[in-house]
Amino acid sequence: MPSMSTEGLSLTFSLREEIDDRMRALRVTLGEKTPSEYAFSNLYLFRQAHDYRYFPGPLPRITGKTYDGARHVLPLFDPRQASPAELAEVLRDQDFLFPVAEDTLASLDPSRLYWTDSPDDADYFYPAENFRTYRGDLLRKKYNLMQQLLASWRIDVKPLTEDTSVDAALVLETWMRDKKKLPGEADDSACSEALRLYRHFGMEGIVFYADERPAGFLIAQPFTPSVAVMRFAKGSDAYKGIYQYMFHHYCATRSQLQWINFEQDLGLANFRQTKRSYQPSSMLRKFRVRVRT
Structure with a gap:
């Protein structure tokens, strides 16, 4: 040492x-x-x-x-x-x-x-079932956006690997342009490093394609036998519904998963609005x- x-x-x-x-x-x-x-x-x-x-x-x-x-x-x-x-x-x-x-x-x-x-520090805690079904009036819009995506594009899914990480990096660049962010103004540096090191951290990565074009990716981390933390999720604005589909796919393909932790919102209004829209069951106070x- x-x-x-x-x-x-x-x-x-x-x-x-x-x-x-x-x-x-x-x-x-x-x-x-x-x-x-x-x-x-x-x-x-x-x-x-x-x-x-x-x-x-x-x-x-x-x-x-x-x-x-x-x-x-x-x-x-x-x-x-x-x-x-x-x-x-x-x-x-x-x-x-x-x-x-x-x-x-x-x-x-x-x-x-x-x-x-x-409240800025609290983690958002959701039943994984929210994303599997998007059931109920409050989540119907998420379901409709996902169906709109699937009706407009052929969606393919690949695990994050050394090869597909290149495509994920392109999505990150697109996301930065969509959000009008300069390098260092978001979590781009940490996200880029996660794309390289995810295996060493026990993370799970998935890359999503719309008509063979990179459309989004997520990196999640199994935390306990029943909980995963969503570390990074980036999608191109060109593919409306990509986030809803990414979260759905991750939860739907993991039957043992009961809860998703979306981390804190840092007091940022846009983060707060988006995370609340998925209807957390509770806030984990820290x-x-x-x-x-």
């Missing part, structure tokens, strides 16, 4: 196995309500945006900066098993623990700790835990 200063270790790919082992154990403990951040892939792909650093030891952790500029600690240990003094030491130069799942709070000492949460002074 490389030497570590008081500033921790840079988040390099060589740390993948060590950190993923710890996160896998936490996902087992937290179950279906595990925050979407709890995978090495998520940390690695956004390591620059959040300036993540790794601190091994008895209380292993990741430090970073939230999108609103606060310094936080992502614990790679169960906070319920740490004493208030240990948590205070972990947070000595940081603002709070984050993300902490709601089920964890009941075992924390409210006389020593306090917590808050924001808390910021601070030490009382």
Whole structure:
């Protein structure tokens, strides 16, 4: 292992196995309500945006900066098993623990700790059945868009491979143009890296074609036996209904899948409107835990 200063270790790919082992154990403990951040892939792909650093030891952790500029600690240990003094030491130069799942709070000492949460941070949680059937008045428009796509184009589906990743990269370029985004103004850098490294992260990728032209792709990550996190989904505006079909296909071809986590909306109005339109069954609240002074 490389030497570590008081500033921790840079988040390099060589740390993948060590950190993923710890996160896998936490996902087992937290179950279906595990925050979407709890995978090495998520940390690695956004390591620059959040300036993540790794601190091994008895209380292993990741430090970073939230999108609103606060310094936080992502614990790679169960906070319920740490004493208030240990948590205070972990947070000595940081603002709070984050993300902490709601089920964890009941075992924390409210006389020593306090917590808050924001709707901007909460993960959107959906029954996979929503996407399999698009049943009901609130989802009928999604079903109709999917049928419009299928009536207009012949849709083919291929797994993400070294060959099809070239087509997925073309879709990403098209998506950036459609959204009028310059490089670095969206998640294009992380998405490009995911297209290259998805196998190393245990992700599943699918590329979709309309009349043999690349139309969209998605990258999802099985999280628990019943939950998958939708990490990236990009489609060309030229193929109306492509998103609805991509989500439908992913869920319809995985009979054991019960839930889809669409991650947070970051307080962005367009993300919020789109994610709400798929009718989440709940929002997985993620808390910021601070030490009382």
